[in-house]
Amino acid sequence: MPEHEDLSDMDDIDDAIAAVTLGMALIVAVFVAALFVLTMLTPTAATAGPDRAYILAGSKHLGTEYEFNEVNPGLFLTWELDRFDVTVGAYHNSYGSGSLAASVAYPLLRGEVI
Numbered sequence: 001m002p003e004h005e006d007l008s009d010m011d012d013i014d015d016a017i018a019a020v021t022l023g024m025a026l027i028v029a030v031f032v033a034a035l036f037v038l039t040m041l042t043p044t045a046a047t048a049g050p051d052r053a054y055i056l057a058g059s060k061h062l063g064t065e066y067e068f069n070e071v072n073p074g075l076f077l078t079w080e081l082d083r084f085d086v087t088v089g090a091y092h093n094s095y096g097s098g099s100l101a102a103s104v105a106y107p108l109l110r111g112e113v114i
Contacts (some may be wrong), residue, residue, distance in 0.1 A: 026090030026098045027075040033038040033088065033100075050077035056091050076101070080110075 056074035074091020085105045093099040 024073075026100070030075065030077070030088055030090035030100060051080040051114045052078040054078070054089070056089075059094060061094065070094070074099075080107075089099070 008032070054076040058070050058072050058086055059068070060070060061068040062068075069092070072092050072094060074089055075087060076089030076091075078085055078087040083106070085107060087105070088100075088102045090098060090100050
């Protein structure tokens with residue numbers, strides 16, 4: 001078996017795998033929670049599924065001395081309801097923990113996609 005002088009690359013790979021695994025677990029949890037919340041708000045929106053999905057991959061922190069985690073997998077789902085949009089998501093944050101987020105937005109303009 002060859003000797004390795006520096007195993008820091010292996011630690012980085014293990015950290016990335018752990019981040020992706022946690023991210024996927026958070027994605028499933030958020031999707032289930034989103035369906036539950038939307039069922040409470042409007043049953044037809046929940047059964048229709050999300051209108052948009054955003055996949056997060058990472059971030060870059062500039063001008064800081066602190067070493068942030070820059071592998072941030074996650075997923076955000078948006079349902080466009082009659083009067084407002086509901087977005088829920090989960091991601092692996094820059095501090096190395098899982099985070100959940102939700103928002104409700106009132107779109108000022110809503111147009112057709114070409």
